[in-house]
Amino acid sequence: MFKIVRREEMAEGTVVLNEIDAPLIAKKAKPGQFVILKANETGERIPLTMADTDPEKGTVTIIYQIVGKSTAIFKTLQVGDGYQDVIGPLGKPTHLEKLGTVVCVGGGTGVAVLHPITRGLKEVGNEVIGIIGARNKELLILEDHMKDASHELNVCTDDGSYGHHGFVTDILKKTLEEKDVKLVVGIGPVPMMCFVAKMTKEYNVKTMVSLNPIMIDGTGMCGGCRVSVGGETKFACVDGPEFDGHEVDFDVLMNRLQSYTNEEQECYDEYCTMQTAK
Amino acid sequence: MAEEKKKKEKIPRQPMPAQEAKVRARNFEEVPFGYSSETAMKEAARCIQCKKPACVDGCPVGIDIPGFINLVKEGEFTKSISKIWEMNTLPAVCGRVCPQEIQCEGKCIVGKKGAPVAIGNLERFVADYEREKRLAPAPEKAASTGKRVAVVGSGPSGLTVASDLAAKGHEVTIYEAFHKPGGVLVYGIPEFRLPKDIVFSEVAGLESMGVNLEMNAVIGRTKTLDELFEEGFDAIYVGVGAGLPTFMNIEGENLIGVFSANEYLTRSNLMKAYLFPEYDTPIIKGKNVVTMGGGNVAMDSARTALRLGAERSIIVYRRSREELPARTEEVHHAEEEGVEFHFLTNPTKFMGDEKGRLNSMECLKMELGEPDASGRRRPSAIEGSEFQMEIDLAVIAIGAGANPLLTQSTEDLKLNKWGYIDADEATGKTSKKAVWAGGDIVTGAATVILAMGAGRAAADSMHEYLTLGW
Ligand SMILES: Cc1cc2nc3c(=O)[nH]c(=O)nc-3n(C[C@H](O)[C@H](O)[C@H](O)COP(=O)(O)OP(=O)(O)OC[C@H]3O[C@@H](n4cnc5c(N)ncnc54)[C@H](O)[C@@H]3O)c2cc1C
Ligand SMILES: Cc1cc2nc3c(=O)[nH]c(=O)nc-3n(C[C@H](O)[C@H](O)[C@H](O)COP(=O)(O)OP(=O)(O)OC[C@H]3O[C@@H](n4cnc5c(N)ncnc54)[C@H](O)[C@@H]3O)c2cc1C
Ligand code: SF4
Ligand code: SF4
Ligand code: FES
Numbered sequence: 070m071f072k073i074v075r076r077e078e079m080a081e082g083t084v085v086l087n088e089i090d091a092p093l094i095a096k097k098a099k100p101g102q103f104v105i106l107k108a109n110e111t112g113e114r115i116p117l118t119m120a121d122t123d124p125e126k127g128t129v130t131i132i133y134q135i136v137g138k139s140t141a142i143f144k145t146l147q148v149g150d151g152y153q154d155v156i157g158p159l160g161k162p163t164h165l166e167k168l169g170t171v172v173c174v175g176g177g178t179g180v181a182v183l184h185p186i187t188r189g190l191k192e193v194g195n196e197v198i199g200i201i202g203a204r205n206k207e208l209l210i211l212e213d214h215m216k217d218a219s220h221e222l223n224v225c226t227d228d229g230s231y232g233h234h235g236f237v238t239d240i241l242k243k244t245l246e247e248k249d250v251k252l253v254v255g256i257g258p259v260p261m262m263c264f265v266a267k268m269t270k271e272y273n274v275k276t277m278v279s280l281n282p283i284m285i286d287g288t289g290m291c292g293g294c295r296v297s298v299g300g301e302t303k304f305a306c307v308d309g310p311e312f313d314g315h316e317v318d319f320d321v322l323m324n325r326l327q328s329y330t331n332e333e334q335e336c337y338d339e340y341c342t343m344q345t346a347k
Numbered sequence: 348m349a350e351e352k353k354k355k356e357k358i359p360r361q362p363m364p365a366q367e368a369k370v371r372a373r374n375f376e377e378v379p380f381g382y383s384s385e386t387a388m389k390e391a392a393r394c395i396q397c398k399k400p401a402c403v404d405g406c407p408v409g410i411d412i413p414g415f416i417n418l419v420k421e422g423e424f425t426k427s428i429s430k431i432w433e434m435n436t437l438p439a440v441c442g443r444v445c446p447q448e449i450q451c452e453g454k455c456i457v458g459k460k461g462a463p464v465a466i467g468n469l470e471r472f473v474a475d476y477e478r479e480k481r482l483a484p485a486p487e488k489a490a491s492t493g494k495r496v497a498v499v500g501s502g503p504s505g506l507t508v509a510s511d512l513a514a515k516g517h518e519v520t521i522y523e524a525f526h527k528p529g530g531v532l533v534y535g536i537p538e539f540r541l542p543k544d545i546v547f548s549e550v551a552g553l554e555s556m557g558v559n560l561e562m563n564a565v566i567g568r569t570k571t572l573d574e575l576f577e578e579g580f581d582a583i584y585v586g587v588g589a590g591l592p593t594f595m596n597i598e599g600e601n602l603i604g605v606f607s608a609n610e611y612l613t614r615s616n617l618m619k620a621y622l623f624p625e626y627d628t629p630i631i632k633g634k635n636v637v638t639m640g641g642g643n644v645a646m647d648s649a650r651t652a653l654r655l656g657a658e659r660s661i662i663v664y665r666r667s668r669e670e671l672p673a674r675t676e677e678v679h680h681a682e683e684e685g686v687e688f689h690f691l692t693n694p695t696k697f698m699g700d701e702k703g704r705l706n707s708m709e710c711l712k713m714e715l716g717e718p719d720a721s722g723r724r725r726p727s728a729i730e731g732s733e734f735q736m737e738i739d740l741a742v743i744a745i746g747a748g749a750n751p752l753l754t755q756s757t758e759d760l761k762l763n764k765w766g767y768i769d770a771d772e773a774t775g776k777t778s779k780k781a782v783w784a785g786g787d788i789v790t791g792a793a794t795v796i797l798a799m800g801a802g803r804a805a806a807d808s809m810h811e812y813l814t815l816g817w
Contacts, residue, residue: 093569107526113618113627114526139627154526156563285618285628288524288565288752290590291610297601302594307752321601324703328603332629339624 070151074128080208084134084178085144092127094157100185101163101311104129105287107154108146113139116284118182119158132181132210138337159287160310167194168251172244173219174237174265175201176257180211182279183256188218196220200240206231238264245272252277255314259323266314276314280305282325297321360462361390372653372684375538375621384422387472391420394464397456402466405454407800410434412451412466419469428477431470432486436510437503437799439478439545440532442471445796446674478548488556489516494813497522497580499566499753502530503795504586504786506553507802513556515810522564527617530588532795534617537647539654567756572782582781582809585768586802589787591748595639599697604631604705608644608744615651630655633740637661637708639694640744641670646677648742649686660686665693665713665726693728697741707737747792767791775805783809
């Protein structure tokens, strides 16, 4: 069992942080890589990015949004409980290089994925501008962490309850106009990444996005995580999860994410009924 | 003598009792029930105990077939299993999944004039008897040599190496990427053909011999081969299988409802999606399901689809019935259960509805031309023969390739041009010092028993290296 040593709830309990005892993975993990977790015998294999790692302590940190049955089960796990299986580190690490000014744009739980990459880009000597957003103030996560990881942080909320009233793309546009941006990293909901990529294409600025297709093995064995990049089929678990945003076919990704909508709803509803019955 | 021989040939091959086709096509329980002791002894009596048994030549691991069958005939089932174990550590598996018709049974002399002795069924019977009764003494284990061996992959190949080397006194650790051991035996071959408890029971046997199992260890990611050496392993066996799905590269392949067989079977078998929502992993249950391909993987997929509730399950194969590579028994079972076969047909595109879900497929009719390199007649498309089929689930089972995850993270490991590991045919030795390889990652997708045979050969070579050094 992989024990949870620290647990926090954020964004009004819609997002949960777990620090998990997994020394082998902690030792090897690099920014941009993910783990697959399975809570128990009947559980599903769920991919989550490592938001942080502590090789000395031997822990990895995940931050996940509750969206369906599996993440709802994860939420019930407390400190001292654990995951039956944690597999990793999986995926290619982020390519970290000194380029000059880079912009890191994050939306929703995507900020958790973005944070270690942002920090890494700063560590190798880039001038890092962060832009993070959420629907409202309560749902915003990791603001302090992102502040530390970047030289300048801009915060947006859709409803204007905090920071800039509007979308992350507003600030991105302004930044692209004003600065000589060498790279944009955009991580968040698929529509957000799609918008970011469209915008940066106009400015001809290289853009990296992190894709989150449905996965099983995470080792390139099943092809379930396939995405279309530059007209070619790629397996996000081994070829990614990061890809050139200008090459990604977001429609295919969006569509394939809907594969099990009916089944997921059925399974989640049944689980919720069971929980309420208890 | 001649008289006796004649009499024996008259006993007909004992049929394998099985679940009725209509019933079993809707459940995941094992199809054949297995022989009773009486039937097994009766079948064993059909073997004429050849002095030069051709059947043994047909078995890639050279089991003493007349030897074990004779013990069955005499009702000495426990002695019989010990005899099989001398050469094969996974008889319950092989008895079920070996393509006997082209191996042991294909060579059986009795089969020249009638039906061959049911070697596979007998092997299965003996193994099941032992699993239930647990009477046979565990295979002997040599004194500890103090040498440590890492085995990467827990498929039949890795399991064989582990058991052989543990028996020879080495300390063995198996590293497996998945959360359950067994390789294809667990994630690929369905429950109705090979109950998973059988595999886990074999693995438990290994553990009781002192073999360590490390699940969730993706070698190449969690650790590299070189790091294993740094940790103090003296030798490594790589048996990671051919786990790379092949797609057809035709239009519409990314629609919802198009699966690789690997994904479809992994969801159903390893993740137990057939028990959804009791198990959390979902699977799409199609009404009209088409499986592309003609091997065991295709049969397993098409039969799984029926069990998941498909109204029609169709196999589309681009060659003809004669070229089907699947085991005869699987084809036979599939047909009995109602799987339809469309031969000489090749898909050209998948089409979907406005929600991006697969709803039809376009195919071309094929004809067979001259034999190709594999000796099989090459199929070519008949111009203008396009037609459409309405389907809502497609499973692509046209083969597997070499998964590059481990090999790419290991420098000095020589590969062939298809990405499989270049290993010595007789010993499994690779270009990298103290590293052996075998099974599907060397040969490409093959069979359980060949993967085990490669494991056995490598274990011998590794033992020599570990004890004599070179
Ligand atoms: C490489 C990778 C890294 C990820 N990192 C994070 C992370 O750090 N934090 C985080 O909160 N989430 C992350 N995700 C997404 C996370 O895996 C899914 O949210 C999770 O699998 C949903 O499982 P569920 O059973 O709770 O929901 P389900 O009931 O399975 O699904 C509910 C909803 O989520 C969508 N969904 C299902 N599976 C996925 C998936 N794999 N990815 C995205 N959406 C999905 C469905 O379309 C559905 O609308 C990552 C995904 C990938 C592939
Ligand atoms: C659906 C299906 C049906 C089949 N039916 C039959 C049949 O009826 N009869 C027959 O004889 N053969 C059959 N075969 C073929 C047979 O199963 C294979 O030839 C055999 O399993 C190969 O054994 P292996 O040990 O080489 O590899 P595998 O069984 O593939 O096992 C390899 C193991 O290594 C693990 N692994 C991979 N990469 C890593 C890594 N980097 N680190 C750690 N672990 C790793 C995998 O997860 C897997 O568990 C079938 C195959 C399939 C897919
Ligand atoms: S291992 Fe396979 S080939 Fe050998 S005797 Fe048994 S069934 Fe036949
Ligand atoms: S060839 Fe057939 S009859 Fe002869 S020993 Fe083998 S199984 Fe018996
Ligand atoms: S998750 Fe199976 S290939 Fe990527």
